[in-house]
Amino acid sequence: MAEPRTAAFVRHDQLPPSPPPAAETGVIKWLRENLFSSVLNSVLTLAALYCIYALLSGFLPWFFNGVWDAESVRDCNEQMGENRGGCFAAIEATWRQMVFGIYPNDIYWRPVTAFVLLWVAFAPVLFQAVPRKLLYFTLLYPFLAYWLVWGGTVLIPVLALLGLVVGYVVYSRLVDQSFAMGFLGGVLAAAIFWWLSGFITSNAGDVLALREVATRNIGGFMLNMILGVVCVSLSLPLGIVLALGRQSSMPIIKWICVIFIEFVRGVPLITLLFVANVVLAYFLPPGTNFDLILRVIIMITMFAGAYIAEVIRGGLAALPRGQYEAADSLGLDYAQSMRLIILPQALKISIPGIVNVAVGLFKDTTLVSVISMFDLVGIIRGPILASTEWNGVYWEVFGFAACLFFIICYGISQYSQWLERQLATDRR
Amino acid sequence: MKKTMMLGTLTVAAVAAGAASAQTVNDITDRGSLNCGVSTGLTGFAELNQETNRWEGFDVAVCRAVAAAVLGDPEAVTFVPVTNKVRFTALNSGEIDMLARNTTWTYSRDVDLKLEFTGINYYDGQGFMVPAALGVSSAKDLDGATVCIQTGTTTELNLADFFRVNNISYEPVPIETAAEAKQQFLDGACDVYTTDASGLAAQRSSFPNPGDYVILPEIISKEPLGPLVRHGDNEWGDIVRWTLNALIAAEELGVTSANIDDLAAAPGDNPEINRLLGTEGGLGEMLGLDADWAVRAIKAGGNYGEIFAQNIGEATPIGLARGLNAQWTNGGLLYSPPFR
Amino acid sequence: MTSITDPPQASFRLSMLINDTRYRSLTFQFIALILLILFMGWLANNAAQNLEDLGQDISYEFLGDPAGYDINQKPIPFSSQDTHMRASVVGLMNTLIVAFLGCITATVLGVAAGVLRLSNNWIVAKLMSFYVEIFRNVPVLIWILIIFSIMTFALPQPRAFRGDDAQASMLFDAVAFTNRGVFVPRPIWGDGSMVVVATFILSIAAIFFYRRYAKKLLFETGRLLPMGWPSLAILVLPTLLMFYIMGRPITLEYPELGGFNFTGGIQVRGSLIALWFALALYTGAFIAENVRAGIQAISKGQTEAAASLGLRPGRIMSLVILPQALRVIIPPLISQYLNLTKNSSLAIAVGYMDITGTLGGITLNQTGRAIEAILLLMLFYLLVSLGISAIMNVYNNAVKLKER
Incomplete structure (x- = not known):
């Protein structure tokens, strides 16, 4: 029989945990785990650090030695002396042209107001939380913006808006009979109204007229914004029609849409712009000649429409078959089922894709500089680089241009990611 | 969203475009401004002034003189900057009324591309x-x-x-x-x-x-540079041609922007000056303009010599000598047909 | 869509064209077709009218005329006396060259950036995000211009290589980086060089067979043969051996400073480099996003399962994750390749003589044949686009087949 063993000492409480080894704590641990966990990782870290060093050692002296106040590039070089730096005075001197083109100096408030209101108009489209009432302002916005940017009598946008209202009223009267009839009736009514109002505007003179600004004088980043916003807005309906056409069961309509979409997607935008610039005029009735900006808008809209059609087609394909069948079983006709059931869902799924196309399109508006329009890039490559004062200032102005685009595009792409997350939780 | 605006503009454009293309002058007077194609930026010839947002230069001055002759206002010009690629199509499609963009007069451009060169405002050569x-x-x-x-x-x-x-x-x-x-x-x-x-x-x-x-x-x-217009509208071509000739003749006859008001006030001794400035004969009416057309054109920027001196002459940083571009009386090639 | 058929009716009435679903679609299509034909006819009529007014015509005869201009980068012999047609072909080849180089570089960059962006290494991940965001959100035209100006401003002139105390020197006495481009040695194929090339090709085939054999062995017996070093040895050794046996038939022509510029060697022009890298960096940023999305689409369980089998992180990526992610990545990758090819038309901004520069640029300017040149240009791009999508779709289907 063994005597129960008695321990001399029994610990009743737990030892306080000793601090982790130095290599497993704080900054060092973080460094070890994140930056130097393996040989390969260490090499990568060192390479990355070198990259950052190389970038910063090039950029920082250039930035901090920069001259912000000078008359011309020669003045800049004199002020800098030995230290090479940027001549940021060029941005100071030319930012007006880069942003507004040759828009008259004293009425910058008009495009600026239009720009600010643009975000107000976009808010209800972009964010569900914004009161729905603002959507009325969104509808009103294009007319307001036109009046602000181009000027002229307020009658033109007002009558254009009224024409739309007349069209809508006729449409809502007739749509009960059939969608096609309502649609045609609406378009016809609006067209007649616009035709009649043409006489009013040509005779009524200047009611509430703002100073008119010729399209030619609109340039710089403002032109990129206008082209981007107008073309994306116009290409949405075109894209929807093309996407529906491509899904259609009618072979001829389907093939027309397929050929159009594949053709436009198969050629570079720049060739379409050449068409707008040098060929389109041949295909219009003799004597008609409308603005280059209008021709460019038509071409970019076609281009964007084809891409948006593909995005929406993806959305349509992603909808469960049951939705189509359910719509049919309710006895809805094609127009009704699309309008009330299919499209609202398909469009919602497609929003992130559409936003991506929109960002791409906005960036592509710089291509108009190739056909000698003075957008942001065009005005830099043309008058600014050619000017005697700022000859040789290259990085500074292109850096400024890149920054402007980055701010807008990065903002929109962050929005798109946010929206994707919102939609993702929605569908779970 | 802006479709309606486009449609509105289109309808207006379609209504306005009823006129035949042969009447460029009418289009210009209706529009109230001359659409003139210029270079996107060439020091001395066509330059966008950074401060004033105003186009300046030797080629630009020709546009302003034509605008002054036709519309009475040298500022009534819409300058359309065009690159080498698009300049002729812009002209042929009617986007611009005239092209003043150091363009060389060549056989194939004149005959094959159906352009009409209205004269030479600068004799140049490739160097x-x-x-x-x-x-x-x-x-x-x-x-x-x-x-x-x-x-x-x-x-x-x-x-x-x-x-x-x-x-x-x-x-x-x-x-x-x-x-x-x-x-x-x-x-x-x-x-x-x-x-x-x-x-x-x-x-x-x-x-x-x-x-x-x-x-x-x-x-x-040889690079004879000059303004050009579309083939087929000879009335308009004549206006551009003779506006340029008026600038050249004014220098030859000693009419400058300084003395033109005096000379145009009353008929003087020199009958050719009188005909040019409209104090005698009806040359303006023949062109379809009024009698003062040349006076306005010359007042817009001075005579040829003044325009040259102001934009590209020896006193400017560009410092070009007159050389071939002197009057024929000074051993150059500039030779305006007589105003008669 | 609707499958209800009305009971057969005795006679056909005109109103049935609208009201009867069996005929309605025919009616619509008929109307659409008529409208399309009318529209096309209207356009054609306008074009004919306009051309007549201007006294011009549509003719492709200009393609047979001498071009009259020179092209700097010519993959096939070309002089100013050759035809516009040949100039267009030179342009087309230049387009394909830059598209090919760009696609490969963009893929390498994109896959590397996409994988590294997901790495645990904080600095590398952030650096890659920075790269992706900054390139994705600035127009490619601005990038082309900026990289072109880096080429012109930052690199030394050929003049700087001159003299005893030259400011710049050649890398290994073989490669010169100048602002007119990069000069690299040109191989000269002497007698017997074909034997060396043939050996090299055979070695590649041998590697292929070795790998197949190793894989078979692995599956049958579980023995894992080493892969990397033997492959490299098969690739290099026989060729090297043959190279010396044949008495070094392949020599290099080094670039040398001539009168104005480097002569000899191959000149990779600044415009090509600018366009190539701008397009590759820009498209690479998009590909990186596709790769990241593809990898993230593979469930984390796959990584964990692979890790529990004892695979190293590199192998997890290359053997388990990437092959699966590839199926998600390939379709957007195809459209990125297409975008790159189409964006190469911006060559015109840096004076690279691609097809937009020759046919759509100088030829169009000199002949004034706008309609013809632009139609041809669009046709070329359409064919190239269709060609690329066809090739890539074949590949896509090959990848897809492995799916159950």
Whole structure:
């Protein structure tokens, strides 16, 4: 029989945990785990650090030695002396042209107001939380913006808006009979109204007229914004029609849409712009000649429409078959089922894709500089680089241009990611 | 969203475009402004002033003179900057009424492209510019050189011909705009920069150290530059042609922007001045304009000599001598047909 | 869509064209077709009218005329006396060259950036995000211009290599980085060089067979043969051996400073480099996003399962994750390749003589044949696009087949 063993000492409480080894704590641990966990990782870290060093050692002296106040590039070089730096005075001197083109100096408030209101108009489209009432302002916005940017009598946008209202009223009267009839009736009514109002505007003179600004004088980043916003807005309906056409069961309509979409997607935008610039005029009735900006808008809209059609087609394909069948079983006709059931869902799924196309399109508006329009890039490559004062200032102005685009595009792409997350939780 | 605006504009445009294309003058008076195609930026010839947002230059002055003659206002011009590529299509499609953009008058442009050159406002020729440090004294020494050219111009073809005829090799670097060609040349991406001699002088004047660059003596082509209009509307062509001639004749006759008011007030001794300024005869009516048309054109920027001196002459940084562009009475080629 | 058929009716009435679903679609299509034909006819009529007014015509005869201009980068012999047609072909080849180089570089960059962006290494991940965001959100035209100006401003002129105390020197006495481009040695194929090339090709085939054999062995017996070093040895050794046996038939022509410029060697022009890298960096940023999305689409369980089998992180990526992610990545990758090819038309901004520069640029300017040149240009791009999508779709289907 063994005597129960008695321990001399029994610990009743737990030892306080000793601090982790130095290599497993704080900054060092973080460094070890994140930056130097393996040989390969260490090499990568060192390479990355070198990259950052190389970038910063090039950029920082250039930035901090920069001259912000000078008359011309020669003045800049004199002020800098030995230290090479940027001549940021060029941005100071030319930012007006880069942003507004040759828009008259004293009425910058008009495009600026239009720009600010643009975000107000976009808010209800972009964010569900914004009161729905603002959507009325969104509808009103294009007319307001036109009046602000181009000027002229307020009658033109007002009558254009009224024409739309007349069209809508006729449409809502007739749509009960059939969608096609309502649609045609609406378009016809609006067209007649616009035709009649043409006489009013040509005779009524200047009611509430703002100073008119010729399209030619609109340039710089403002032109990129206008082209981007107008073309994306116009290409949405075109894209929807093309996407529906491509899904259609009618072979001829389907093939027309397929050929159009594949053709436009198969050629570079720049060739379409050449068409707008040098060929389109041949295909219009003799004597008609409308603005280059209008021709460019038509071409970019076609281009964007084809891409948006593909995005929406993806959305349509992603909808469960049951939705189509359910719509049919309710006895809805094609127009009704699309309008009330299919499209609202398909469009919602497609929003992130559409936003991506929109960002791409906005960036592509710089291509108009190739056909000698003075957008942001065009005005830099043309008058600014050619000017005697700022000859040789290259990085500074292109850096400024890149920054402007980055701010807008990065903002929109962050929005798109946010929206994707919102939609993702929605569908779970 | 803006579709309605487009439709509205389209309807208006369609209504307005009822007129036949042969009546450019009517289109211009209806519009109230002259659409004039100019270069996107060439020092001295067409330049957008950074402060005033106003176009200035030798070519621009021709546009203003025509606008003054037709519309009575030298400011009633919409300047449409066009690149080499689009200039002729812009003209043919009616986007611009006239092109004043140092464009060379050639057979194929006149006959095949159906353009109408209305005269010559600058006699030019293609030259070469090299850095003085290269020690080149003749274009024939340029074997193996890298040459910057602006694409879409006659320079490209002349260059190919010149090097082929002289059996020397070169490497062309085609560039879209004058500004970028200048950058490339200054940074040594090409050894030689070739364009019209006037353009070379204009470019050189804007270099940081103009003295470091020399223009070679060879002029390898004839480049008569002048304003042009579409084929087929002779009335409009006549107005542009004779506006240019009026500027040239005014210099020959000693009519300047300083004394024109006096000379135009009453008929003077010189019958040709009287006919030019409309104090005698009915030359303006023949053109479909009023009697004062030439007075307004000359007042817009002065006579040919004044325009030259102000924009590209020896007193300006560009510093071009009159040379071939002097009046025929001074040994140059400028020779306006008589106003009779 | 609706499958209800009305009971057969006795006679056909005109109103049935609208009201009867069996005929309605025919009616619509008929109307659409008529409208389309009318529209096309209207356009053609306008064009004919306009051309007549201007006294011009549509003719492709200009393609047979001498071009009259020179092209700097010519994959096939070309002089100013050759035809516009040949100039267009030179341009087309240049387009394909830059598209090919760009696609490969963009893929390498994109896959590397996409994988590294997901790495645990904080600095590398952030650096890659920075790269992706900054390139994705600035127009490619601005990037082309900026990289072109880096080429012109930052690199030395050929003049700088001259003299005893030259400011710049050649890398290994073989490669010169100048602002006119990069000069690299040109191989000269002497007698017997074909034997060396043939050996090299055979070695590649041998590697292929070795790998197949190793894989078979692995599956049958579980023995894992080493892969990397033997492959490299098969690739290099026989060729090297043959190279010396044949008495070093392949020599290199080094670039040398000539009169104005480097002569000899191969000149990779600044415009090509600028366009190539701008397009590759820009498209690479998009590909990185596709790769990241593809990898993230593979469930984390796959990584964990692979890790529990004892695979190293590199192998997890290359053997387990990437092959699966590839199926998600390939379709957007195809459209990125297409975008790159189409964006290469911006060559015109840096004076690279691609097809937009020759046919759509100088030829169009010199002949004034706008309609013809632009139609041809669009046709070329359409064919190239269709060609690329066809090739890539074949590949896509090959990848897809492995799916159950």
